Amino acid sequence: MTELKNPFASEEITAPFNEEWQAKRRVAAAVRLLTEVLVTSSPDTSKMHDIAEQLENTASDFASSPRVYGRLDWIESGQHGSFGQVSHELNPLAGYSNPLAPPVTTRIEGDMAIGRCFCGWAYEGPPGSVHGGYVAAIFDQFMGFAQKLGKRPGMTGYLNVSYHHRTPLTTDLHLEARITKQEGRKTFMEGKMFAHDELTASCEALFIEPRKGMYALKQQARPEEVFSPPTARSGA
Numbered sequence: 001m002t003e004l005k006n007p008f009a010s011e012e013i014t015a016p017f018n019e020e021w022q023a024k025r026r027v028a029a030a031v032r033l034l035t036e037v038l039v040t041s042s043p044d045t046s047k048m049h050d051i052a053e054q055l056e057n058t059a060s061d062f063a064s065s066p067r068v069y070g071r072l073d074w075i076e077s078g079q080h081g082s083f084g085q086v087s088h089e090l091n092p093l094a095g096y097s098n099p100l101a102p103p104v105t106t107r108i109e110g111d112m113a114i115g116r117c118f119c120g121w122a123y124e125g126p127p128g129s130v131h132g133g134y135v136a137a138i139f140d141q142f143m144g145f146a147q148k149l150g151k152r153p154g155m156t157g158y159l160n161v162s163y164h165h166r167t168p169l170t171t172d173l174h175l176e177a178r179i180t181k182q183e184g185r186k187t188f189m190e191g192k193m194f195a196h197d198e199l200t201a202s203c204e205a206l207f208i209e210p211r212k213g214m215y216a217l218k219q220q221a222r223p224e225e226v227f228s229p230p231t232a233r234s235g236a
């Protein structure tokens, strides 16, 4: 198996590792656009059924190529990049090749981590505002990256989010985080989210390095590989 390099190597928006990921980023961007259009428009019903059929065919076409389930399998062949590179692409909050990701970007400046995020209408919770669950998820990703400042990366133990003001959609969100304390395997952090210089949310987080280290995680059992979402035609 390819050596597992820095699993937190997902900071800046770097260029795609190769043409494969460049193409996948383009597909992901198109799916993001599709999601945004889906939640902000409503063509007539028959047109939507036609679109659904086209998309189902597109998904089948895509799935006819060999499937790869999970980052460990992605790095197995050595053809798709290192663990860090694959994580950078597929992370569900930060990955440019994962359309679920808004995406969140992060960089380190001195003893601070700085992040950026932009959420479109698909992320709406309270009217015109980012859903609180996504605010928490953005923090988890951002703080999870920022803990590299402490050099003992771990899993989220807790993430206590305070919501001060609504976080607006379609607005550049600015994130800041720093370590407040380290005790052995525990890294305590605080983070802040701003929109137009207004503090919208803050959080306190604890990350804990597993006693056997992060790389022991690869020993864990893998989930079921096959995922068959219900289609629009099945009435789901």
Ligand SMILES: CCCCC/C=C\C/C=C\C/C=C\C/C=C\CCCC(=O)SCCNC(=O)CCNC(=O)[C@H](O)C(C)(C)COP(=O)(O)OP(=O)(O)OC[C@H]1O[C@@H](n2cnc3c(N)ncnc32)[C@H](O)[C@@H]1OP(=O)(O)O
Binding pocket: 004, 007, 008, 010, 087, 091, 140, 141, 142, 143, 144, 145, 154, 155, 156, 157, 158, 185, 186, 206, 208, 209, 210, 211, 212, 214, 215, 216, 217, 218
């Ligand atoms: C192939 C290798 C892969 C490696 C990389 C893998 C993943 C990397 C992931 C992403 C990388 C990319 C980007 C990073 C960005 C985002 C990161 C997202 C992070 C997450 O999305 S992560 C998912 C949610 N997260 C969990 O899924 C954790 C479930 N959990 C556990 O996996 C264990 O629970 C663990 C490991 C945390 C500890 O287990 P353990 O056996 O090593 O240690 P132990 O139990 O002895 O605890 C030691 C001391 O921490 C205290 N303690 C424990 N838990 C606490 C809690 N909740 N609150 C307060 N204190 C707690 C104890 O009280 C004790 O304290 P004391 O020493 O004082 O007694």
